[in-house]
Amino acid sequence: MEKDLKMGALTPKGAPAEEVLAELEERSAEDVDWRTGRILTGLYDPGEKAHDLAVRAYTHYLAQNALYINMYPSVGKLEREIVASIAEILRGDAEVVGSITSGGTESIIMAVKTSRDWARANRPEVTDPELVLPITAHPAFHKAAHYLGLRTVVTPVDPQGFRADVDAFREALGPNAILAVGSAPNFSHGTIDPIDEMAPIARERGVLFHVDGCVGGIYLSLLRRMGESVREFDFSVDGVTSISADLHKYGYAPKNASVVCYRNRDLRKHAYFVCSATTEYAVINPTAQSTRTGGPVAAAWALMRHLGEEGFANIVRDTEKATKRMLAAIADIDGIEVLGDPEMAMFTLGSDEINVFELDDEMRERGWSLLPQFACGGGPANLHVSVCWQNVAHTDAFITDLGEVVTDLRRRGSAIDRDELAAAVAEVADKPLDDILMRIAPLAGLTGPDLPERMAPLNTMLDMLPADRRDELLGTYLNMTT
Numbered sequence: 001m002e003k004d005l006k007m008g009a010l011t012p013k014g015a016p017a018e019e020v021l022a023e024l025e026e027r028s029a030e031d032v033d034w035r036t037g038r039i040l041t042g043l044y045d046p047g048e049k050a051h052d053l054a055v056r057a058y059t060h061y062l063a064q065n066a067l068y069i070n071m072y073p074s075v076g077k078l079e080r081e082i083v084a085s086i087a088e089i090l091r092g093d094a095e096v097v098g099s100i101t102s103g104g105t106e107s108i109i110m111a112v113k114t115s116r117d118w119a120r121a122n123r124p125e126v127t128d129p130e131l132v133l134p135i136t137a138h139p140a141f142h143k144a145a146h147y148l149g150l151r152t153v154v155t156p157v158d159p160q161g162f163r164a165d166v167d168a169f170r171e172a173l174g175p176n177a178i179l180a181v182g183s184a185p186n187f188s189h190g191t192i193d194p195i196d197e198m199a200p201i202a203r204e205r206g207v208l209f210h211v212d213g214c215v216g217g218i219y220l221s222l223l224r225r226m227g228e229s230v231r232e233f234d235f236s237v238d239g240v241t242s243i244s245a246d247l248h249k250y251g252y253a254p255k256n257a258s259v260v261c262y263r264n265r266d267l268r269k270h271a272y273f274v275c276s277a278t279t280e281y282a283v284i285n286p287t288a289q290s291t292r293t294g295g296p297v298a299a300a301w302a303l304m305r306h307l308g309e310e311g312f313a314n315i316v317r318d319t320e321k322a323t324k325r326m327l328a329a330i331a332d333i334d335g336i337e338v339l340g341d342p343e344m345a346m347f348t349l350g351s352d353e354i355n356v357f358e359l360d361d362e363m364r365e366r367g368w369s370l371l372p373q374f375a376c377g378g379g380p381a382n383l384h385v386s387v388c389w390q391n392v393a394h395t396d397a398f399i400t401d402l403g404e405v406v407t408d409l410r411r412r413g414s415a416i417d418r419d420e421l422a423a424a425v426a427e428v429a430d431k432p433l434d435d436i437l438m439r440i441a442p443l444a445g446l447t448g449p450d451l452p453e454r455m456a457p458l459n460t461m462l463d464m465l466p467a468d469r470r471d472e473l474l475g476t477y478l479n480m481t482t
């Protein structure tokens with residue numbers, strides 16, 4: 001497929017600002033409207049007033065280059081204050097330090113890089129370092145291992161709760177293990193690994209332990225401070241050496257902002273990259289980015305100052321209530337179930353009666369955005385829901401629509417011929433990628449870079465492919481079409 005050569009932003013003559021803005025308005029009208037309260041994944045909106053404050057704080061610091069700490073020391077101060085607050089709610093002592101990154105993935109990449117370089121200095125006998133992680137750990141760890149030359153050792157979870165199997169974890173921690181991971185919670189099912197059992201085992205073996213609190217670091221800490229019982233996951237757990245906690249998720253800050261905290265400076269020193277041996281200026285970075293805007297930092301700081309712990313606690317309280325109402329209502333809807341026993345405001349819907357990918361399409365028709373996830377690790381295909389503040393006022397509408405759509409899908413049966421799709425997939429599963437694409441694309445309604453309106457046929461087929469083939473296929477397809 002050829003790239004559309006007409007596509008390009010740089011026009012020969014330019015256009016008046018008003019016209020350009022109008023064009024952006026028009027183009028974004030094609031997208032999902034994030035203001036509807038019906039986005040249940042990847043959007044964390046603290047409401048109009050707080051959002052406006054964040055936008056103003058962001059734009060106030062938009063031009064400031066946070067790389068230049070000499071020119072813009074106030075950005076560094078804002079960062080230190082944010083990190084101090086996050087370290088405190090994660091029950092870190094005065095030794096805990098951290099850095100601001102662009103998001104969960106960068107925080108995780110930095111935690112893995114720090115561990116790798118720590119191991120090079122402290123466990124030089126390890127020449128083929130391993131990262132041990134449950135199947136529920138976020139793909140960012142696989143990306144980090146891929147970039148940084150670590151081998152991944154994936155361990156199973158219990159099929160009821162989707163929490164790491166501690167015995168399997170213990171067994172997997174071989175002599176080459178340098179870093180292990182637990183999630184609080186995992187994104188896929190919203191459950192927290194038994195970190196208080198895993199991290200001490202890692203420590204005994206001289207292995208560092210990272211807690212992925214990208215989703216839950218802030219939320220779960222606030223929930224615990226509100227008196228709720230929360231499974232142990234933070235720096236109070238013996239053996240936990242680093243934690244990532246995203247500001248741009250349940251910290252409700254605009255993208256891109258996350259915090260990665262380290263147990264102490266001895267560990268964080270391995271995060272740093274310093275280079276003054278070129279004709280250029282000296283680069284001194286504890287994170288992957290160099291030049292970056294001060295905007296996300298200022299916006300995250302402004303929200304913390306504005307809402308305070310009380311404001312965040314109110315958001316958490318409302319979100320918890322809404323989630324519990326949803327879970328109770330779903331238990332009464334025949335044909336779908338919540339997988340596992342989620343521990344914060346997120347859950348996944350599975351079904352052994354209807355095709356969840358069709359459920360996704362039908363819910364999208366009614367304006368809801370959920371996130372399909374493929375079958376993996378003993379669990380079936382499912383739809384992920386992250387409940388955030390913007391969804392609270394729409395709880396009843398969600399419950400009603402979900403009930404109606406599931407009932408309707410059960411009544412009319414699937415429009416997808418699974419046997420036909422399975423036969424097509426079986427025919428090409430071990431063939432070259434081009435053959436797979438030629439066979440699958442027409443059945444899936446794929447004609448170019450734009451995804452089909454109804455995704456269920458494509459997702460159903462992708463779900464049937466082994467994960468490694470699926471990965472190859474998706475990468476190849478996007479490379480061909482974008």
Ligand SMILES: Cc1ncc(COP(=O)(O)O)c(C=O)c1O
Pocket residue numbers: 102103104105106108138140183185186187212214215246
């Ligand atoms: C548990 C978890 N860790 C890490 C990440 C990666 O975060 P980001 O998308 O900000 O890079 C996510 C994203 O959803 C996540 O849910």
